Amino acid sequence: MRAIVVQSFGARPELADMPEPEPGPGEVQVALDAAGVNPFDLKLADGMLAKTLPTDFPMILGVDGAGKVAKVGDGVTKFAVGDRVVGKFLGRPAGHGSWAQYSTAPADSLVPIPEEITFTAAAALPIAGLTAQDLVDAAGIKPNQTVLIVGATGGVGSFLVQLANIAGAKVIATAREDAADQMARLGADETIDYTIVRGDDPNFNDPDPSLRVDSRVVDAVRFTHPDGIDVLFDLVSGPKAFAEHATLVKRGGHAYSTVWAADDLALREHDITGGNFESKGGPTELARLLARVASGDVVVPIEATVPLEAGPLALGGDGARGKTVFAI
Incomplete structure (x- = not known):
């Protein structure tokens, strides 16, 4: 699968071919349709949590992601194949993020996406x-x-x-x-x-x-x-x-x-x-925010949608006005 990775902390993000991840017990594999871009992503790539969070390299970047469940691991009853989900793709070890065609996450960390909300809008929300x-x-x-x-x-x-x-x-x-x-x-x-x-x-x-x-x-x-x-x-x-x-x-x-x-x-x-301040919001809070978006109370401000393949060239800009989202 295609993914944006860094080979080491501080390295330049690049597009690479990576193995497709398989879900473990309690996890689901998500075929990602969109992935949010945040300053936090590049801070992780630079090693911000290197002393507190083990990391696998090549490190697949990205935390926010939205897509459809492609596979379910043992014991998963919350979701079925085809369900639309969104959440944070950051676990232990780090390095298995959302800037990829597929990623895995614990089923309990993901939230269903209301039908009124696109994958692009959902992927802009978590962080x-x-x-x-x-x-x-x-x-x-x-x-x-x-x-x-x-x-x-x-x-x-x-x-x-x-x-x-x-x-x-x-x-x-x-x-x-x-x-x-x-x-x-x-x-x-x-x-x-x-x-x-x-x-x-x-x-x-x-x-x-x-x-x-x-x-x-x-x-x-x-x-x-x-x-x-x-x-x-x-x-x-x-x-x-x-x-x-x-x-x-x-x-x-x-x-x-x-x-x-x-x-x-x-x-x-x-x-x-x-x-x-550090946000601790999880699935419950994300579901509340999604409901506000679905009702029209909150608008998701998308500044740019960039194909994953062009992602490395789109990173690191200043003066954003809203969210950048990778289309996968």
Whole structure:
């Protein structure tokens, strides 16, 4: 079968022929139709979990996947051949992921796909959608609270804007100016253009005149919300920028970083809960999210659908606006 693999941690992803996996007891083999692409995938490929998770090489990449059950292992009663399923394809050992024509997973880790949802949309949900849903649940957003989402146009951010809006929040999204309409359609009440160009700021002296940098978010939010905000979801910033954004949060509020940029002690000193966040969402939470998509409450923001064979060339880009999905 065809798959996207790395031969070692840090190696360049490449297309390769790999043996078709067979399901073990309690597992199913899935003929994958679509696989989601997340920043987490390349972090795994670079060895982020090398010390905690054993890995087989060549390492088949990809965590999110959707397709039809092709084979069932001993003891499986939850699914039958032909059932449409979606879930996370990350086990012990790692290296048997979803960027392939076939993969296996424990039957209990997968969820049926409602008929209203395509494989492509389903494959975009597990990591990004669940992270967004778990963040909203953790913050306990109440109606009319003010929520700032830094990095709102990416996969997680696009879901967060919608879910925070559904929870009744007034959503402030950071995005480039040309993405403001997209953010409004997803439910943002305000959009802040976080970028500047050479000449707009006398302190901006980067040698690349086309380079834009994060700026003005704190001043803009403080101007329109002088009493502060209730919740910060920062999906992209490093420690310094996260700390600056966290100064906008009221005492008793919440601030979360999904890229491990938060200083938990500093947040507690300012009576702010949250900190570095890792989604723990599983099949139950994924089924809840799928129901929201099937009912039309949540839109799956697909930016690009790329054939698996072209996948290695599509990886590593910046400035995503929604999800990229591999068509298998």
